[in-house]
Amino acid sequence: MAQDMTKPRNIGDVLLNVENISIAFGGVKALDGVSFDVREHEILAIIGPNGAGKSSMLNCINGFYHPQDGIITFKGTPRQRMQTHEAAAQGIARTFQNIALFKGMSTLDNIMTGRNLKMKKNLLWQALYFGPALTEELEHRAKVEEIIDFLEIEAIRKTPVGKLPYGLQKRVELGRALAAEPDLLLLDEPMAGMNHEEKEDMCRYILDVNDEFGATIVLIEHDMSVVMDISDRVVVLDYGRKIAAGTPDEVRANQDVIDAYLGVSHD
Numbered sequence: 001m002a003q004d005m006t007k008p009r010n011i012g013d014v015l016l017n018v019e020n021i022s023i024a025f026g027g028v029k030a031l032d033g034v035s036f037d038v039r040e041h042e043i044l045a046i047i048g049p050n051g052a053g054k055s056s057m058l059n060c061i062n063g064f065y066h067p068q069d070g071i072i073t074f075k076g077t078p079r080q081r082m083q084t085h086e087a088a089a090q091g092i093a094r095t096f097q098n099i100a101l102f103k104g105m106s107t108l109d110n111i112m113t114g115r116n117l118k119m120k121k122n123l124l125w126q127a128l129y130f131g132p133a134l135t136e137e138l139e140h141r142a143k144v145e146e147i148i149d150f151l152e153i154e155a156i157r158k159t160p161v162g163k164l165p166y167g168l169q170k171r172v173e174l175g176r177a178l179a180a181e182p183d184l185l186l187l188d189e190p191m192a193g194m195n196h197e198e199k200e201d202m203c204r205y206i207l208d209v210n211d212e213f214g215a216t217i218v219l220i221e222h223d224m225s226v227v228m229d230i231s232d233r234v235v236v237l238d239y240g241r242k243i244a245a246g247t248p249d250e251v252r253a254n255q256d257v258i259d260a261y262l263g264v265s266h267d
Helices: 054-061 084-090 107-118 123-128 132-150 166-179 196-213 224-230 248-252 255-262
Strands: 014-025 028-039 043-047 069-074 077-079 092-094 184-188 216-220 233-238 241-246
Touching: 014 054, 014 216, 028 043, 028 054, 028 069, 028 216, 028 233, 043 054, 043 196, 043 224, 054 184, 054 216, 084 092, 092 166, 107 132, 107 166, 132 166, 132 196, 166 184, 166 196, 196 216, 196 224, 224 248, 233 248, 233 255, 241 248, 241 255
Parallel strands: 028 241, 043 216, 043 233, 092 184, 184 216
Antiparallel strands: 014 028, 014 069, 069 077, 233 241
């Protein structure tokens, strides 16, 4: 699954810093003192065996979970507790391991829901649907149409997403996240359940989102060929602890990572 990584990457300063994050459920630690940073415009992958704490980390970053210990700093502002609406307002968007779309709504309308925080007119204006509210609606629809063109889903723009195959539903969910114009995009297993061709397409879209939209991306992915092809850096979790971090080549050669994935001990 080779991707074109020859183009220079414009990696910037630290956008997100995760410091000593710990969270437990019923006495079981999902995350135990995990620290790493994410830099502007990079693609950072979080990998690890099932139950390693990967989704819990994304949930802490976007405010769905509140860690018992540690600090998350985003755009220079440290927070111990981030609310989901605050995360969205500050420029954090995400997709989910299990697709979370409105199955009875069309592709276009699902992606439009990603523009909610961008809508400035109050409910009265929206209910009247004329003048400033109508102008705003048309502006948001134009932005959504750009995303639909970018993701090459024009043919399904009016189709209820519940009638779409799995791979296209994943693409629609990505479109909804992009509609929020995020600075930081969290992708939880964006290629889970896809065939080889669908994975190739999603890899291309992720790289293009990073390049053309300028979004910094943190993704969870189990397919190591994908991780090694598109990531700038990789963080490895195992039983809630960070066991390695570095470039894809560095992580691939790390014995702790090999042990965690193969389940063998190293003398």
